Amino acid sequence: MNRFTLTSKIRDVYNSPVGRDVIDKLILQLGLSEKLLKNPLAMNMKLGTLSARVGGNADEGFNDAILGLLNSEQNDCLKEPPDTERKWWKESLFYQIYPRSFYDTDGDGIGDIPGITAKLDYLKELGVDALWLSPIYDSPQDDNGYDIRDYRAIDPVFGTMEDFDNLLAGVHERGMRLIMDLVINHTSDEHEWFKQAVSDPESKYRDYYHFRKSEGEEPPNNWKSFFSGQAWKKIGDSDDWALCLFSKKQMDLNWDNPEMRRDVYEIIRWWLEKGVDGFRLDVINLISKTDGLPNGNDFIGKMMGPRGIEHYFYGPKLHDYLQEMRSEVFEPFDAFTVGEMPGIGPETGKLLTSPTRRELDMFFSFDHLELPGKAKFEDYIYDAAFLKTYYTRWMRNYGNAYQSSLFYDNHDNPRMLSKIDPDGKYRDKLAMLLGAIQFTMRGTPFLYQGQELGAVNTAFSNIDEMRDIESLNLYNELIEKMSEAEAFKIVLSGARDHARVPVQWDGSKHSGFTTGEPWIKTLSDGYDAESQAVDENSILSFYKQLAQLRKNSEALIYGEVEILRTKEQIFAYTRKSKGEEYYIECNLSPNACSRPSKRPSGKLLLSNYPEQSKTMREFEVCIIEIE
């Protein structure tokens, strides 16, 4: 029976897990004030009234989508007990490697697996406990490996299976762990299953994907792709179309087919038997789609990402499939899982990661990567004070009871340093501040290669220097409606290539990344590993100290976080456990200000300024051990 209707009160909706996330998301995406949630009039409003007020866009599709989501979860898990179990992945520092840009040993201009092995000591010294490798499987590389052709083979561009075995052994010898990136929402269109599905419509593989018929040039529904254009690939001259939410070479798998799921579990088992320690599951929240693939709502599409998203970002069987996969393959190997979950908030996140529900260990949420009301491809300066709002909400609703993933950079986004400080005036201070929060907040830190060196965006000068399919598709779509210069400016503001340029290893040509011609522009701005390793005031040295501090601290790993009430630009919190206590004080602004008048006293352990003064300086952070 449906719990919610259009006459339900907002207050009641907000007290349900999915409802809370939906309303918080609306507030965030529409740039509304969180004060609304304290306003009794607003909370007494009926759901139908709210949806009608959302810019007059609340047509029937919108109401159906919202009600469908709200009623998808009858189980009220908000009151689940906190997760207190000790686990290696709660204590670890993870480090994401984008192999193509990490380190090239064979001079072909593309990073490779022996290049990762060669840098294991560097990573160990930094304090890294676990590596996450972006895909290295055999692939046509349409989306740099997120389009897999053969899940049991290594792409020759990265090396051989022997190279991989050496890497895994090297990781384990050093007491570290390795997780693979597993892309199982879609396969490459060159994968054997898809090839057979196309060549023989009677083949069992036809139902491994979402094939639909539609005459002419009109696709079967109005869903858009994450990478521009329609989310469908037309098969030759036929009336057959296949669903592809990303590129035209990334075909969505049909998770409703049990045989397909079994085949996927076989692949996972194969890697676990090899000895990998777990997986980062690519867009794993997208695997279950609404029956019949109905049209998407325009307004939700504009607000949350491509049209149609409400039919798969939290699909009807998502929980069932995750539970099945965990019990079939992850649990028997005690393997770790972290799910990439665009659009999932803290409450729905609990439903996906609560240990009693046995689905995933952790997940990545993306709500802190843009300011409320802003989108990725918008040129604006990110106000770091928002991090305080974000962590306050996140820790209150999720982080003190469950294990959050803490990250700023990855291979899909421009660098956080450049979003906050585009001119680089505070580059070192800010890099240290962000790292300090990441290592002292409650959760597991995930560094992305180069972050520990203070990597910033790259000054690409024209579209020919860009490589990413998302950027190229977007550019081609935009130049239909605007000048090339305007289109390039938009692409540049959100381009994933910013974070995909090679790591700077030293001051030599191409920053020591390759002896050949690099596959993408390299940046050589002096922020390299060699020079920072010998400078005790460098960003790298600061990150090493942070890693050591966290590693040796029960309070920083398992202790509660309490966020203190301070003026807006100051973010201050404590972490404590069993008599060990820390006070962390951050100025999230490029303007100096006075320190909080009430602050615990203790020993200053780490700061990005040489000594403390009465004022808190620009982007200052202090980590104090309370005595």
Ligand code: ISL
């Ligand atoms: O970067 C994005 C678009 O601006 C995100 O929507 C991104 O595509 C989304 O987070 C999913 O990312 C993952 O799956 C993609 C792949 O291109 C990304 O690199 C991967 O992290 C498809 O496999």
